[in-house]
Amino acid sequence: MNRRRRIYEGKAKILYEGPEPGTLIQHFKDDATAFNAKKHAQIDGKGAINNRISEFVFEKLGEIGVPTHFIRRLNMREQLIREVEIIPLEVVVRNVAAGSIAERLGLEEGTQLPRSIIEFYYKNDELSDPMVSEEHITAFGWSSPQEIDEIMSLALRVNDFMVGLFLGVGIRLVDFKIEFGRLWEGDILRIVLADEISPDSCRLWDVETNDKLDKDRFRRDMGNVLEAYQEVARRLGVLNETRPPQGIVPVLVASNPEKGGKSAP
Numbered sequence: 101m102n103r104r105r106r107i108y109e110g111k112a113k114i115l116y117e118g119p120e121p122g123t124l125i126q127h128f129k130d131d132a133t134a135f136n137a138k139k140h141a142q143i144d145g146k147g148a149i150n151n152r153i154s155e156f157v158f159e160k161l162g163e164i165g166v167p168t169h170f171i172r173r174l175n176m177r178e179q180l181i182r183e184v185e186i187i188p189l190e191v192v193v194r195n196v197a198a199g200s201i202a203e204r205l206g207l208e209e210g211t212q213l214p215r216s217i218i219e220f221y222y223k224n225d226e227l228s229d230p231m232v233s234e235e236h237i238t239a240f241g242w243s244s245p246q247e248i249d250e251i252m253s254l255a256l257r258v259n260d261f262m263v264g265l266f267l268g269v270g271i272r273l274v275d276f277k278i279e280f281g282r283l284w285e286g287d288i289l290r291i292v293l294a295d296e297i298s299p300d301s302c303r304l305w306d307v308e309t310n311d312k313l314d315k316d317r318f319r320r321d322m323g324n325v326l327e328a329y330q331e332v333a334r335r336l337g338v339l340n341e342t343r344p345p346q347g348i349v350p351v352l353v354a355s356n357p358e359k360g361g362k363s364a365p
């Protein structure tokens with residue numbers, strides 16, 4: 101029986117109280133929503149795939165020194181994370197015109213942008229996450245100028261890293277949305293990457309064919325949503341089936357008899 105305390109339930113994830121103070125369990129649901137939840141469906145298996153993809157990307161980002169909330173995966177659908185105070189901003193980084201920027205500025209989808217562009221949206225479902233400027237953010241106290249500087253510098257590092265990561269597996273990173281949180285470490289307040297990075301929150305196009313491997317397949321009723329997410333996971337090498345089989349690799353077990361059965365130093 102699941103008797104954990106539910107802290108928060110969003111459209112695609114649930115947060116439960118974690119095993120230790122300062123931790124939470126992030127649970128990935130199979131629900132898919134778009135257009136501020138006006139469109140809704142269940143995509144069996146999506147949660148498990150997003151859990152794996154997000155784990156993979158957060159771990160890699162951690163390895164290059166980007167602070168994140170990720171601690172470790174717990175099971176198919178859940179990961180242990182650090183509890184942070186979420187900054188109420190959706191930070192979108194764009195490399196190629198698509199979605200709302202294409203519409204707003206009359207750009208053809210697929211147009212390379214002159215440089216990577218960062219946008220901020222105020223996280224508020226009732227208002228459908230309106231786009232805001234740094235002026236709004238600081239005037240209303242959602243975040244400080246210093247925090248915004250840190251967020252922008254982290255967002256660009258995340259972008260640079262992810263562009264290369266995905267290009268390496270034949271995928272163009274068109275745009276993505278990330279969120280940040282505040283974490284106290286002793287007396288020091290750090291900004292850390294939070295939430296998730298998955299085909300739900302990125303636009304990912306096949307380099308050769310421009311096939312969409314992301315949530316636009318759901319938004320635009322293109323079909324094969326799960327297959328597209330699986331393809332991303334497969335290319336990143338995070339689908340179980342594509343992992344090298346464990347335990348059947350030859351392992352050197354024989355000891356050297358001349359050294360009295362002890363292994364060589």
Ligand code: UDP
Nearest residue numbers: 192198199200201275276277300301302303
């Ligand atoms: N995005 C997201 N959550 C949102 C809004 C956008 O993850 O609530 C992602 C979206 O998947 C895309 C990027 O942010 O990768 C930019 O989205 P856009 O502003 O073009 O909005 P959309 O076309 O999704 O309405």
